Amino acid sequence: xxxxxxxxxxxxxxxxxxxxxxxxxxxxxxxxxxxxxxxxxxxxxxxxxxxxxxxxxxxxxxxxxxxxxxxxxxxxxxxxxxxxxxxxxxxxxxxxxxxxxxxxxxxxxxxxxxx
Amino acid sequence: xxxxxxxxxxxxxxxxxxxxxxxxxxxxxxxxxxxxxxxxxxxxxxxxxxxxxxxxxxxxxxxxxxxxxxxxxxxxxxxxxxxxxxxxxxxxxxxxxxxxxxxxxxxxxxxxxxx
Numbered sequence: 446x447x448x449x450x451x452x453x454x455x456x457x458x459x460x461x462x463x464x465x466x467x468x469x470x471x472x473x474x475x476x477x478x479x480x481x482x483x484x485x486x487x488x489x490x491x492x493x494x495x496x497x498x499x500x501x502x503x504x505x506x507x508x509x510x511x512x513x514x515x516x517x518x519x520x521x522x523x524x525x526x527x528x529x530x531x532x533x534x535x536x537x538x539x540x541x542x543x544x545x546x547x548x549x550x551x552x553x554x555x556x557x558x559x560x
Numbered sequence: 561x562x563x564x565x566x567x568x569x570x571x572x573x574x575x576x577x578x579x580x581x582x583x584x585x586x587x588x589x590x591x592x593x594x595x596x597x598x599x600x601x602x603x604x605x606x607x608x609x610x611x612x613x614x615x616x617x618x619x620x621x622x623x624x625x626x627x628x629x630x631x632x633x634x635x636x637x638x639x640x641x642x643x644x645x646x647x648x649x650x651x652x653x654x655x656x657x658x659x660x661x662x663x664x665x666x667x668x669x670x671x672x673x674x675x
Contacts, residue, residue, distance in 0.1 A: 478662065480665075
């Protein structure tokens with residue numbers, strides 16, 4: 446069974462440009478999460494989808510970030526326009542509701558560098 | 561080897577020694593705790609978890625201890641091996657967020673195993 450996949454693995458853009466990150470969760474997982482780790486600090490929650498609905502978007506830093514999960518399968522996270530402080534590693538995780546421990550499985554991350 | 565105090569970014573141990581990684585969590589309402597291991601170029605991988613109604617849980621070569629009085633979590637790795645070299649994160653989930661709620665991560669400790 447394939448794990449969580451993310452694309453691209455690396456992205457280097459200039460300040461003011463737009464970048465779209467993609468996450469494909471484990472097939473059948475209804476929960477999808479976005480996290481990011483900035484400059485060697487802790488991993489911080491961004492938002493949580495249940496199927497196509499945003500369950501919790503309390504971690505989204507500002508309105509330059511837009512996450513979608515049309516159809517409840519893969520998700521995209523768009524940053525527009527990108528700023529220097531957006532640099533970091535963006536992780537996606539997925540999980541299946543109804544499990545007693547609800548383990549979140551993480552993808553390898555997308556390393557975003559804004560110059 | 562052990563990182564004492566609230567958090568030290570790097571712990572260096574000799575191969576074959578036991579490692580103890582400590583973590584202070586933030587929310588007394590958290591009811592579920594997980595340790596993740598992140599190797600270079602990969603996403604966080606689940607190691608072991610513990611619920612708040614327990615104070616100890618053992619896995620293969622790993623043990624997690626929970627002290628709710630002082631909000632402290634530790635990960636013990638027995639007979640540390642070179643393959644254990646990675647960044648280790650503790651994470652908590654706040655009670656009431658449901659078992660699909662977001663995770664709150666600590667800053668991470670880099671474990672370096674010397675041959």
